[in-house]
Amino acid sequence: MDQEIMNTKEEEKGKRIAVVTGASSGLGRELVHLLDTTWNTKIDEIYVIARRRENLEKIREETGVPVRVLAYDLTKEEDIEKIEGILKDESPDVRLLINAAGFGKIGRYDEIPRAQIDRMIDLNCRAAVDMTQICLPYMSEGSRVMEICSTAAFQPFQYLNVYAASKSFLYRYSRALRVELLPKKILVTAVCPYWIKNTEFIDTAEQTDPKADRIRSFPFSMKVEDIAVRALADTELGLAVSTPGPVCTLHRFFTKLIPADLMMGLFEGIRRIPPAGRKTHQGSYTSVR
Numbered sequence: 001m002d003q004e005i006m007n008t009k010e011e012e013k014g015k016r017i018a019v020v021t022g023a024s025s026g027l028g029r030e031l032v033h034l035l036d037t038t039w040n041t042k043i044d045e046i047y048v049i050a051r052r053r054e055n056l057e058k059i060r061e062e063t064g065v066p067v068r069v070l071a072y073d074l075t076k077e078e079d080i081e082k083i084e085g086i087l088k089d090e091s092p093d094v095r096l097l098i099n100a101a102g103f104g105k106i107g108r109y110d111e112i113p114r115a116q117i118d119r120m121i122d123l124n125c126r127a128a129v130d131m132t133q134i135c136l137p138y139m140s141e142g143s144r145v146m147e148i149c150s151t152a153a154f155q156p157f158q159y160l161n162v163y164a165a166s167k168s169f170l171y172r173y174s175r176a177l178r179v180e181l182l183p184k185k186i187l188v189t190a191v192c193p194y195w196i197k198n199t200e201f202i203d204t205a206e207q208t209d210p211k212a213d214r215i216r217s218f219p220f221s222m223k224v225e226d227i228a229v230r231a232l233a234d235t236e237l238g239l240a241v242s243t244p245g246p247v248c249t250l251h252r253f254f255t256k257l258i259p260a261d262l263m264m265g266l267f268e269g270i271r272r273i274p275p276a277g278r279k280t281h282q283g284s285y286t287s288v289r
Contacts, residue, residue, distance in 0.1 A: 013093035013140070015044040021074060021131055022101030024050035027148060027196060029059060030228040031098055036063045038232070043095055049074065049083065049131075050101065074101055074127035075119055084134040094138040096235075098146045099128040099170075104163035106214050117162050124166035129173060141185040146235045147174040149192045151248035154255040155263045159214040159271070167192075178240055187238040191231045194248040195221035215271045222247075 018035055022028035032048055045066045048056050053071035060067040070086070072079035087094075102124045105112045128147060139145075152164040153171035174190035181188060195218040227244045234242035243249040255263055 014091045014138075015093065016042065016095050017045045017047055017068075017092045018043050018096040018098065019047045019049065019094060019131070019135055020098045020100060021049045021127070022099075022148075023048035023059065024052040024055035026100070027193070027224055027228060027231075028098065028100030029055075030224045031100060031146075031232060032059055032063065032067075034228050034232055035096075036065050039096070040065050045092075074131065075122040080127070080130045080134065083131070087134060087138055092138055093140065094135050094143060096144045096146065097132065097135045097139070098148070099131055100146075100148045101127060102148065102166075104150075104152075104160060106159055108159060108214065109161065112162070120162055121166055124163070125169050128170055132177070136181075136186070139184075139186050143186045144235050144238070145174075145177075145181075145186065145188040146231065147171075147188065147190050148231075149174065149190045151192050151194050151243070151251045153190075153192055154252050155260050155267075157267060158264060175240065187235075189231075189235040189239055189242050191234070191242040191244065192248055192252065193222070193227045193231070193244050194251070196224050196227060197221035218275075219270075219273065 018039065020028055020032050020035070023032050028050070032046060035043065035046060043065060045068055046063070047068045047070055048059055049070045049072055050056055051071065051073050053069065056067075056069040056071055060069055070083060072083060074080060103120060104124075105116055105120060132145060132147070135145075147170055149171040150164075150167040152160060153167040155164070157164040171190050171192065174188050178188035197218065222245045230244035231242050234244065241252070243252050
């Protein structure tokens with residue numbers, strides 16, 4: 001009898017799902033593949049969310065766990081409402097939410113169009129909060145939330161000012177939300193990686209003024225596969241903050257000790273370091289990513 005009651009409660013919860021935003025490329029895509037191999041007994045389906053439907057369809061073809069393609073633009077309120085409607089209709093058991101949607105732009109304040117600045121804030125901040133808000137009613141004890149922040153959240157960065165500020169917002173939101181959700185035993189992890197070299201992120205960030213050369217190299221950048229493994233492991237452990245790599249771990253430590261002005265001065269020197277095996281934007285270059 002007790003077992004029957006337990007089974008009935010499980011059925012009432014609906015499918016066990018993971019929700020991954022920004023799933024069409026980069027860290028989001030890699031995390032979907034990782035869930036497919038390591039969480040295939042914990043979830044029944046993965047909801048993948050991004051604008052590029054063709055990329056999401058390809059992921060569905062590559063994945064063993066059933067995948068539901070939701071090709072929506074998270075900067076649009078009406079698309080958030082559509083996703084919220086799907087959740088209401090399905091009433092799933094959301095075991096994991098990964099907010100990996102986001103992008104950055106490198107450039108001086110007057111080099112990045114206002115429309116791109118607005119989209120950066122919308123996607124990195126509002127969309128992540130909105131997705132968290134609409135998923136939380138379907139989460140229960142043991143569920144996890146992974147907010148993809150950045151090591152840029154730990155200090156101000158010149159020529160990355162809006163991006164760093166948006167990630168700082170998401171980091172602070174994640175830390176506070178974690179405390180609010182502790183009574184429900186839902187754990188939130190703020191994932192703060194350093195540069196990721198084998199994704200579209202750096203290419204997208206650099207597409208402002210190719211002659212400006214605001215950040216000349218990305219030393220010690222890591223592979224997306226390594227970051228995904230460490231980020232998911234830290235989230236499963238329920239850590240408040242994940243720094244999946246030595247550089248971001250050291251960065252977090254030193255920003256607690258060194259004033260922001262001095263850290264920005266240090267970055268001023270780092271951003272001018274010529275890249276190994278790559279010329280500046282004034283000439284041709286070979287990507288080191």
